[in-house]
Amino acid sequence: MNNTKIPMVEIFETxxxxxxxxGFPTVFVRLFxxxxxxxxxxxxxxxxxxxxxxVMTIDxxxxxxxxxxxxxxxxxxxxxxxxxxxxxxLIEALLDIERLTxxxxxxxxxxxxxMFMDRIHSPKVRYIMDYKLxxxxxxxxxxxxxxxxLRKQDELKFVIGSDRDFEEAVRIxxxxxxxxxxxxxxxxxxxxxxxxVQRMLDHxxxxxxxxxxxxxxxxxxxxxxx
Ligand code: SF4
Numbered sequence: 472m473n474n475t476k477i478p479m480v481e482i483f484e485t486x487x488x489x490x491x492x493x494g495f496p497t498v499f500v501r502l503f504x505x506x507x508x509x510x511x512x513x514x515x516x517x518x519x520x521x522x523x524x525x526v527m528t529i530d531x532x533x534x535x536x537x538x539x540x541x542x543x544x545x546x547x548x549x550x551x552x553x554x555x556x557x558x559x560x561l562i563e564a565l566l567d568i569e570r571l572t573x574x575x576x577x578x579x580x581x582x583x584x585x586m587f588m589d590r591i592h593s594p595k596v597r598y599i600m601d602y603k604l605x606x607x608x609x610x611x612x613x614x615x616x617x618x619x620x621l622r623k624q625d626e627l628k629f630v631i632g633s634d635r636d637f638e639e640a641v642r643i644x645x646x647x648x649x650x651x652x653x654x655x656x657x658x659x660x661x662x663x664x665x666x667x668v669q670r671m672l673d674h675x676x677x678x679x680x681x682x683x684x685x686x687x688x689x690x691x692x693x694x695x696x697x
Pocket of ligand 1 (some may be wrong): 509511551
Protein backbone atom coordinates (compact mmCIF):
# COMPACT_ATOMS: atom_id res chain seq x y z
CA MET A 472 0.00 0.00 0.00
CA ASN A 473 1.28 3.44 -0.85
CA ASN A 474 -0.98 6.29 0.20
CA THR A 475 1.52 9.05 -0.59
CA LYS A 476 -0.44 11.84 -2.23
CA ILE A 477 0.65 13.70 -5.37
CA PRO A 478 -1.09 16.65 -7.09
CA MET A 479 -2.11 15.63 -10.59
CA VAL A 480 -3.22 17.12 -13.89
CA GLU A 481 -4.16 14.09 -15.99
CA ILE A 482 -3.50 10.50 -17.01
CA PHE A 483 -4.28 9.52 -20.59
CA GLU A 484 -3.17 7.24 -23.42
CA THR A 485 -2.03 8.45 -26.84
CA UNK A 486 1.06 8.09 -29.05
CA UNK A 487 4.37 9.49 -27.88
CA UNK A 488 4.90 12.68 -29.85
CA UNK A 489 8.66 13.10 -29.66
CA UNK A 490 12.03 11.62 -28.85
CA UNK A 491 13.40 8.26 -29.92
CA UNK A 492 10.12 6.49 -28.98
CA UNK A 493 7.90 8.85 -31.00
CA GLY A 494 4.94 7.03 -32.46
CA PHE A 495 4.64 4.30 -29.80
CA PRO A 496 1.33 4.12 -27.92
CA THR A 497 2.12 5.54 -24.48
CA VAL A 498 0.37 6.29 -21.20
CA PHE A 499 1.06 9.85 -20.05
CA VAL A 500 1.08 10.61 -16.33
CA ARG A 501 1.11 14.37 -15.91
CA LEU A 502 1.92 15.71 -12.45
CA PHE A 503 0.94 19.20 -11.31
CA UNK A 504 3.56 21.80 -10.38
CA UNK A 505 6.72 23.24 -11.93
CA UNK A 506 9.72 25.14 -10.60
CA UNK A 507 10.24 27.02 -13.91
CA UNK A 508 8.15 29.42 -16.01
CA UNK A 509 9.41 29.06 -19.60
CA UNK A 510 8.27 31.78 -22.00
CA UNK A 511 7.03 29.28 -24.62
CA UNK A 512 5.54 26.74 -22.18
CA UNK A 513 2.63 24.82 -23.76
CA UNK A 514 1.39 23.27 -20.50
CA UNK A 515 0.66 26.37 -18.43
CA UNK A 516 -2.35 24.52 -17.01
CA UNK A 517 0.09 22.34 -15.05
CA UNK A 518 1.17 24.90 -12.43
CA UNK A 519 -0.22 27.90 -10.46
CA UNK A 520 -2.23 30.05 -10.79
CA UNK A 521 -4.09 27.03 -12.23
CA UNK A 522 -4.97 24.37 -9.69
CA UNK A 523 -4.33 20.65 -9.65
CA UNK A 524 -7.16 18.68 -11.25
CA UNK A 525 -6.95 16.15 -8.42
CA VAL A 526 -4.75 14.74 -5.69
CA MET A 527 -4.10 11.03 -6.13
CA THR A 528 -2.27 8.47 -4.04
CA ILE A 529 0.59 6.58 -5.69
CA ASP A 530 -1.58 3.44 -5.53
CA UNK A 531 -4.41 5.22 -7.37
CA UNK A 532 -2.04 6.47 -10.08
CA UNK A 533 -0.60 2.98 -10.62
CA UNK A 534 -4.09 1.47 -10.64
CA UNK A 535 -5.20 3.88 -13.38
CA UNK A 536 -2.08 3.27 -15.48
CA UNK A 537 -2.82 -0.47 -15.22
CA UNK A 538 -6.19 0.06 -16.94
CA UNK A 539 -4.46 0.94 -20.25
CA UNK A 540 -2.58 -1.42 -22.56
CA UNK A 541 0.48 0.60 -23.67
CA UNK A 542 3.79 -0.78 -22.49
CA UNK A 543 5.42 2.67 -22.68
CA UNK A 544 4.77 5.19 -19.91
CA UNK A 545 5.78 8.86 -19.91
CA UNK A 546 6.02 10.66 -16.59
CA UNK A 547 5.66 14.36 -17.30
CA UNK A 548 4.34 17.66 -15.98
CA UNK A 549 4.91 20.38 -15.05
CA UNK A 550 8.04 18.91 -13.55
CA UNK A 551 7.52 15.28 -12.49
CA UNK A 552 10.61 15.15 -10.25
CA UNK A 553 9.53 18.22 -8.26
CA UNK A 554 8.40 16.06 -5.34
CA UNK A 555 11.78 14.41 -4.63
CA UNK A 556 11.26 11.26 -2.54
CA UNK A 557 7.59 11.13 -3.53
CA UNK A 558 8.49 11.31 -7.24
CA UNK A 559 11.06 8.52 -6.73
CA UNK A 560 8.46 6.37 -4.92
CA LEU A 561 6.03 6.89 -7.82
CA ILE A 562 8.66 5.79 -10.35
CA GLU A 563 9.37 2.66 -8.27
CA ALA A 564 5.65 1.87 -7.99
CA LEU A 565 5.13 2.27 -11.75
CA LEU A 566 8.02 -0.14 -12.37
CA ASP A 567 5.98 -2.82 -10.55
CA ILE A 568 3.56 -2.88 -13.50
CA GLU A 569 4.58 -6.12 -15.22
CA ARG A 570 3.76 -5.13 -18.81
CA LEU A 571 5.79 -1.92 -18.68
CA THR A 572 8.86 -1.97 -20.95
CA UNK A 573 9.79 1.72 -20.93
CA UNK A 574 9.29 4.48 -18.37
CA UNK A 575 10.60 7.79 -19.61
CA UNK A 576 10.67 10.86 -17.43
CA UNK A 577 10.52 14.35 -18.93
CA UNK A 578 12.52 16.59 -16.61
CA UNK A 579 13.28 20.26 -17.06
CA UNK A 580 17.01 20.45 -16.36
CA UNK A 581 16.51 22.36 -13.10
CA UNK A 582 16.23 19.28 -10.87
CA UNK A 583 19.40 17.54 -9.63
CA UNK A 584 19.18 13.94 -10.88
CA UNK A 585 21.70 12.54 -8.36
CA MET A 586 19.17 11.10 -5.89
CA PHE A 587 17.10 9.50 -8.67
CA MET A 588 20.15 8.00 -10.42
CA ASP A 589 21.50 6.65 -7.11
CA ARG A 590 18.19 5.13 -6.04
CA ILE A 591 16.62 3.78 -9.24
CA HIS A 592 18.60 1.34 -11.35
CA SER A 593 16.00 -0.21 -13.66
CA PRO A 594 17.13 -0.25 -17.32
CA LYS A 595 13.50 0.55 -18.19
CA VAL A 596 13.88 4.07 -16.78
CA ARG A 597 15.08 6.77 -19.17
CA TYR A 598 15.42 10.48 -18.51
CA ILE A 599 14.49 12.97 -21.24
CA MET A 600 16.14 16.10 -19.90
CA ASP A 601 15.49 19.56 -21.32
CA TYR A 602 18.19 22.17 -21.41
CA LYS A 603 16.45 25.55 -21.33
CA LEU A 604 18.07 27.99 -23.75
CA UNK A 605 18.06 31.84 -23.48
CA UNK A 606 14.70 32.36 -25.26
CA UNK A 607 12.97 30.32 -22.53
CA UNK A 608 14.03 32.87 -19.90
CA UNK A 609 15.10 30.02 -17.60
CA UNK A 610 18.66 29.18 -18.70
CA UNK A 611 20.13 30.41 -15.37
CA UNK A 612 18.26 27.61 -13.57
CA UNK A 613 19.97 24.79 -15.50
CA UNK A 614 21.99 22.27 -13.49
CA UNK A 615 24.82 21.39 -15.86
CA UNK A 616 26.24 18.74 -13.50
CA UNK A 617 23.34 16.55 -14.72
CA UNK A 618 25.00 16.24 -18.15
CA UNK A 619 27.71 13.88 -16.90
CA UNK A 620 25.10 11.75 -15.09
CA LEU A 621 22.94 11.07 -18.14
CA ARG A 622 23.47 7.67 -19.78
CA LYS A 623 23.25 6.25 -23.30
CA GLN A 624 19.54 5.45 -22.97
CA ASP A 625 18.76 9.03 -21.92
CA GLU A 626 17.93 11.98 -24.18
CA LEU A 627 18.95 15.62 -23.94
CA LYS A 628 16.49 17.99 -25.56
CA PHE A 629 17.10 21.59 -26.66
CA VAL A 630 14.05 23.63 -27.69
CA ILE A 631 15.39 26.16 -30.17
CA GLY A 632 13.54 29.41 -30.80
CA SER A 633 16.20 31.56 -32.47
CA ASP A 634 19.72 31.69 -33.90
CA ARG A 635 20.89 32.76 -30.44
CA ASP A 636 19.39 29.58 -28.94
CA PHE A 637 20.99 27.46 -31.66
CA GLU A 638 24.48 28.90 -31.07
CA GLU A 639 24.09 28.42 -27.31
CA ALA A 640 22.98 24.78 -27.72
CA VAL A 641 26.04 24.05 -29.86
CA ARG A 642 28.29 25.73 -27.26
CA ILE A 643 26.73 23.88 -24.33
CA UNK A 644 27.15 20.51 -26.06
CA UNK A 645 30.83 21.27 -26.63
CA UNK A 646 31.40 22.44 -23.06
CA UNK A 647 29.55 19.71 -21.13
CA UNK A 648 30.15 16.15 -22.42
CA UNK A 649 27.27 13.71 -22.03
CA UNK A 650 26.41 10.17 -23.14
CA UNK A 651 22.76 11.13 -23.73
CA UNK A 652 21.42 11.58 -27.25
CA UNK A 653 21.17 15.32 -28.08
CA UNK A 654 17.96 16.38 -29.82
CA UNK A 655 17.06 19.78 -31.28
CA UNK A 656 13.37 20.78 -31.37
CA UNK A 657 12.16 23.90 -33.21
CA UNK A 658 9.81 26.46 -31.66
CA UNK A 659 7.53 26.37 -34.71
CA UNK A 660 6.46 30.03 -34.51
CA UNK A 661 9.99 31.48 -34.48
CA UNK A 662 12.30 28.76 -35.85
CA UNK A 663 10.81 27.08 -38.94
CA UNK A 664 11.90 23.39 -38.98
CA UNK A 665 13.51 23.78 -42.43
CA UNK A 666 15.70 26.58 -41.09
CA UNK A 667 16.74 24.48 -38.10
CA VAL A 668 17.65 21.57 -40.38
CA GLN A 669 19.78 23.87 -42.53
CA ARG A 670 21.58 25.17 -39.42
CA MET A 671 22.27 21.59 -38.28
CA LEU A 672 23.67 20.66 -41.70
CA ASP A 673 25.76 23.85 -41.92
CA HIS A 674 27.34 23.02 -38.53
CA UNK A 675 27.87 19.31 -39.37
CA UNK A 676 25.91 18.22 -36.28
CA UNK A 677 25.67 14.56 -37.28
CA UNK A 678 25.44 13.45 -33.62
CA UNK A 679 22.30 15.55 -33.04
CA UNK A 680 18.79 14.29 -33.88
CA UNK A 681 16.05 16.60 -35.16
CA UNK A 682 13.06 16.21 -32.84
CA UNK A 683 9.63 17.05 -34.26
CA UNK A 684 6.46 16.89 -32.18
CA UNK A 685 4.12 14.43 -33.90
CA UNK A 686 1.04 15.55 -31.98
CA UNK A 687 1.34 19.03 -33.52
CA UNK A 688 1.00 17.38 -36.94
CA UNK A 689 -1.76 14.94 -35.98
CA UNK A 690 -3.95 17.22 -33.84
CA UNK A 691 -4.57 20.91 -33.22
CA UNK A 692 -1.40 22.16 -31.44
CA UNK A 693 -3.53 23.62 -28.61
CA UNK A 694 -5.48 20.41 -27.95
CA UNK A 695 -5.05 18.78 -24.52
CA UNK A 696 -5.08 15.10 -23.63
CA UNK A 697 -3.77 13.87 -27.01
S1 SF4 B 1 9.70 23.37 -17.40
FE1 SF4 B 1 8.15 22.57 -18.79
S2 SF4 B 1 6.21 22.74 -17.67
FE2 SF4 B 1 7.71 24.01 -16.59
S3 SF4 B 1 7.41 26.06 -17.43
FE3 SF4 B 1 9.05 25.08 -18.63
S4 SF4 B 1 8.02 24.13 -20.39
FE4 SF4 B 1 6.43 24.61 -18.85
